[in-house]
Amino acid sequence: MPRHQIKFNRRNLFARDENTCQYCGRKFHTKDLSLDHVIPRSRGGSNTWENIVCACLRCNVHKGGRTPDEAHMHLVRRPAKPSRHPMLHIKLSDTRYASWKHFVNAAYWDVELT
Secondary structure (H helix, E strand, C coil): CCCCCCCCCHHHHHHCCCCCCCCCEEEEEEHHHHEECCCCHHHHCCCCCCEEEEEEEHHHHHCCCCCCCCCCCCCCCCCCCCCCHHHHHHHHCCCHHHHHHHHHHHHCCCCCCC
């Protein structure tokens, strides 16, 4: 499988974080989530995979323009650029595509199928 650059966009960020607020750990519909800069832009935070997480509106307002430490909040998972397309994980978790999981994983890891 050819390796593609994973686009940095809202949809992929929501997929990476599995529509889960990275502060309280609860799942939400995308309309009830926002994107939060871990290090606020006002303090030099950038728009990167490593600095943006999904946050519910309540947690995002509570954190405000502070860092998680200053707001006494902890991240569920440290944000990182995904190694594979986040939507692929969502599709493979669907039971309709379970039979493909072995082939996709083998192609991703460059493993020879036996």
